[in-house]
Amino acid sequence: MIKNKKYKKHLHLVRRMIFTNRCKLCAKVLPLNEDVCESCSVEKIRVPQQVLQSFSFSNRYFDNLTVPFYYDDPVRKCIHNFKYNSFKRAGEFLADEIINVIQRDFSDEEPDYITCVPMTKSRRLKRGYNQCEILIKHIAKAFNRKSTPDLLKKIRNTRPQVSLNRKERAENLKGAFSVNRKYDIKGKTVLICDDVLTTGSTLGECAKTLKKAGAKRVICVTGALNSKNF
Numbered sequence: 001m002i003k004n005k006k007y008k009k010h011l012h013l014v015r016r017m018i019f020t021n022r023c024k025l026c027a028k029v030l031p032l033n034e035d036v037c038e039s040c041s042v043e044k045i046r047v048p049q050q051v052l053q054s055f056s057f058s059n060r061y062f063d064n065l066t067v068p069f070y071y072d073d074p075v076r077k078c079i080h081n082f083k084y085n086s087f088k089r090a091g092e093f094l095a096d097e098i099i100n101v102i103q104r105d106f107s108d109e110e111p112d113y114i115t116c117v118p119m120t121k122s123r124r125l126k127r128g129y130n131q132c133e134i135l136i137k138h139i140a141k142a143f144n145r146k147s148t149p150d151l152l153k154k155i156r157n158t159r160p161q162v163s164l165n166r167k168e169r170a171e172n173l174k175g176a177f178s179v180n181r182k183y184d185i186k187g188k189t190v191l192i193c194d195d196v197l198t199t200g201s202t203l204g205e206c207a208k209t210l211k212k213a214g215a216k217r218v219i220c221v222t223g224a225l226n227s228k229n230f
């Protein structure tokens, strides 16, 4: 038996991390039977279905889009916790909400491939994993399929999109992606997932790459919509 004080303290901390119940969005500690804390109400920031129906995608290369929330707190916090703090429950929350809007808005769609916006190899190594791969795993299950995270490849590094305007964003991404030759996408429908949709230039460039390689239809889902720029 190990009777080491330090070890016991460590074990106690690990146990607390594993068994503490936290709000799915902001990670605040909660009583065991609660999922979301009082301050994390998301109803006010849901994107209404008629707003989605009013979008035109003709100049963006993709054919359809659905997204559950505007990019505002508490969902902004939730995405941050998922991306940068690897908070698993935040990812599950987002995936469940994305699946709900897919079932509502994409009932006529039949994706052959379910994929996400890729990262470069070096970025992926630095981060450990691409968070969107976790989202598409859940989404693919809802379609009774397997996700295909390596369908698209990012073939060169780009500047962070955050600091750029709409025109610069599109320029920055030109030719940054390619389709993995392992897959035949001719005549196929591809669903791509990203965390946040801002100007649509990332998904647009992915869609352009897929269409050039012969995809028939490209449909997009994201966790949140940064509406000021779309």
Ligand SMILES: [Zn+2]
Pocket: 023, 024, 025, 026, 027, 028, 036, 037, 038, 039, 040, 074
């Ligand atoms: Zn909360």
